[in-house]
Amino acid sequence: MTAIRSPWLRAVAALVFWAALCMVPLATDSYLQYVINLVLVYAIIGIGLNFLMGYAGQFAFAHAALMGIGAYTTAVLATRFGVSYWVCLPLSGIVAAVVGSVGTLPAMRMKRVYLALVTLAFAELIVWVLINWKQVTLGTDGVSIGAPELFGWRVKGDKNVYYVVLTCTAAMYWLARRILESRLGRAFVAIRENEIVAQCSGISIARTKFAVFAISAFYAGIGGSLYALTLGFIVPESFNLFQLVIHFSIVVLGGMMSLYGAVIGAVLLTTLPELLRDFQALQEMTYGAVLLAVIVFLPSGVAGVLKRYGLLPREVLARGWRALERNHTASAVLPDRAGGRR
């Protein structure tokens, strides 16, 4: 895809794109709409995990559990305490961010292997708490979430939920772009590539890791809250290791270190469990095989392949690089390919 150079054409293209997205509910039935909503939710979660795994190169197991914390924050506050959903949504992100960053704070000084182990234990512990803390979470019975209301607009049914989820996904995507094109985004990649070199370049390892864990967990929490809204009913088992493998597969298949990748992965892998929903064994085998095959044969994911053939725009971690590129100076200023795996 060659970049459209005229600013007018770009504006028109963007308008058409957004108008088309807003029209989607006109062309779907309730079930298809539900699947599309789920895709958008998983796009947010995938973007969040991509910060941690793709850009910062940290291997942690807590993403599904943090999503569960987000979902349960919303569910418990909204149904038990009558808090408005519009308060619960940001609060879910914040609670998950606090738990995800403070909870893993002591783990950050450890070797990478131990980080994975601590977060794995941490994730299992959270699911165990969700199951056993029955007074609050109702245990394995699950919690249902009612339809929220906004200035008289009752967000009921999949088609209405779609607009909430779409708005959030767009906002979270934009936020992710801003973060990644900032100094912080480049610091993530620096600690992934080499912590010592990053430290020598004046990057605080501890602060950067804290930031990436918090941001990633924030995305998981928001995703979890929207997941609860989309499903309308949640149980603790939804946030176990299988959920995490879905997240891993989304990021890896879509492409590590690519925001487009997270969205592509979500589109490809959310529809899959819906097709195989009655066959747990086949689901597990498919996700496992996808992870194995993509890592061995297609390490840069679908986004990497599309970029190689010029079907997806490049992603450079610097603000304003698109304008630079349009002014023909790009080839002199910017490296040929952004990121990519070593």
Place this chain on the structure above:
Amino acid sequence: MSLTTLVVAGLANGSLYALVALGLVLIFKTQDVVNFAHGEILMVGAFIGFTAFDRLALPYPLAFVIAVLLGGVLGAVVERTAFRRLAHEQHITLAMVTVGLSFFLKGAVRLPYGGDIYTFPPAFGAAGPLVFGDAIIAPQNLLTIGVALALSVLMFLFFGFTSLGKQMRATQQNMTGARIVGIDTGRVFSVTWSLAAAIGAGAGVLAAPISLLYPDMGTGFLLKGFAAAVLGGFESIPGAVIGGFIVGIIEMLFGGYISTAFQQVSAFVIIIIVLFVRPYGLLGRKPLHRV
């Protein structure tokens, strides 16, 4: 239940965790990767043993050997097809492959056996429990402890006194150096993986009568194996064995004196506490940072 009974049951469970930890430590030492599929290798081994012993009505020792051998083959296949290509990749990539493998194996077993829970008849079907004073000991527990101890001693001798064991140690310390002096590091990796998987599968056959058989049984054993390995410092074979026994006993005492709900999480709590307080384990050495 008396304290002795709890401790012996804890030792039996602990020797299973020690075997799991042994497999984890082996792979970690040679390839610097934590094998998140080890619990599923154990599960596959348990199901192979179950099929041979219960469905095909083979004698128990033969079923055990078949499971161990097939487990070893599985390990070698995994190493040859996936990890050999990725030997120089970043740690995160390798760990991700093991996660993918674990779910693939889980699905592959769930496909024929479904989600049902099977019981594995113990090796000594009719024999009642042995009673020593106030301690009640199941023969299966004695078998488990015996096999685990024997395997640990064998591993120790293998690493210390055989040529292949020494080659493995050389590869662990310096892969390039090992290649230069003529060690076939590819073969070393294959042997490590099949050895680890064989031990895992054997542990599965021993574990099946104590726990139950179902495709998700691996995760619990994996976490407890982690706890054992972490306690032992993750690089030491005696450490893994001692760690396994400690985890098993702590778990039983938690269950016996506090509550069974806490028994499930005792392993996570051990992992978290050990890593926060003494991240290099009981027998490990404080790591040096090299620049």
